[in-house]
Amino acid sequence: MCHAAADAKGAGGKSIAVDGAKFGASVHGELKLKCTDCHADVSADRLPHPEKLKPVNCATCHEKAVKEYAGTVHGVARKGGNAVAATCTDCHGTHDIARAKGPIRARITRTSRPPATSATAAMPSSPRASFPAATSAANSTTASTAKR
Numbered sequence: 001m002c003h004a005a006a007d008a009k010g011a012g013g014k015s016i017a018v019d020g021a022k023f024g025a026s027v028h029g030e031l032k033l034k035c036t037d038c039h040a041d042v043s044a045d046r047l048p049h050p051e052k053l054k055p056v057n058c059a060t061c062h063e064k065a066v067k068e069y070a071g072t073v074h075g076v077a078r079k080g081g082n083a084v085a086a087t088c089t090d091c092h093g094t095h096d097i098a099r100a101k102g103p104i105r106a107r108i109t110r111t112s113r114p115p116a117t118s119a120t121a122a123m124p125s126s127p128r129a130s131f132p133a134a135t136s137a138a139n140s141t142t143a144s145t146a147k148r
């Protein structure tokens with residue numbers, strides 16, 4: 001497969017390598033999704049495919065999530081032309097997408113923070129910080145019960 005070599009590059013010199021093991025361990029790899037399920041403008045019987053492909057449309061399979069995204073602060077900012085606002089892949093990744101219960105939280109806080117700008121300066125250190133984490137919610141329940 002053209003993308004298996006770690007040093008595989010397209011004509012423009014950009015890496016086109018896809019780590020099969022990483023993809024295999026992702027939620028989509030586990031389900032044995034084919035490359036062409038996401039890269040829908042590639043057809044296995046018309047190879048090589050054009051260098052430039054359309055962006056993957058998560059909405060083909062995740063209509064609900066895409067609808068919800070449109071109403072979030074990131075979706076609204078994007079629509080208004082803010083190119084720094086997080087997209088699906090900024091938070092979830094591409095070929096290594098994990099279940100929502102898994103390492104996505106770690107990924108978001110670790111790698112996906114946009115560079116500090118006046119727009120991001122007001123952000124909490126983690127986007128999750130504004131949500132009550134399961135544990136602290138449990139703790140505060142315990143605390144209020146204890147007070148009573």
Ligand code: HEC
Binds near residue numbers: 023028033038039055
């Ligand atoms: C769950 C959907 C999904 C599947 C399945 C998938 N990809 Fe991708 N791929 C993406 C996304 C998202 C990007 C980022 C660019 C974009 O948004 O279109 C991408 C980007 C790429 C790129 C550009 C370089 C890069 O890494 O950004 C290559 C090459 C590629 N994919 C090859 C493959 C191959 C080969 C397979 C099958 C082994 C595959 N993809 C399966 C979603 C997918």
Ligand code: HEC
Binds near residue numbers: 058066088100
């Ligand atoms: C700002 C980061 C961020 C962006 C942008 C984002 N997500 Fe998510 N997504 C999350 C987090 C975090 C969760 C886990 C939900 C939780 O723990 O409350 C999640 C959960 C999910 C889930 C599983 C739960 C569900 O609601 O079905 C899917 C599917 C999903 N996202 C798809 C998408 C798609 C498709 C996009 C783009 C339209 C997107 N996400 C954009 C952070 C993000």
Ligand code: HEC
Binds near residue numbers: 031038059061099100
């Ligand atoms: C060809 C269909 C298809 C495409 C395109 C696709 N996915 Fe998925 N995705 C699935 C299926 C099927 C599952 C498993 C759903 C389940 O088990 O609940 C899944 C699971 C997920 C999950 C984990 C959901 C959970 O409940 O934890 C996330 C997150 C996710 N996808 C994000 C994305 C993002 C982001 C994109 C676009 C880059 C994308 N997917 C593109 C089919 C697809």
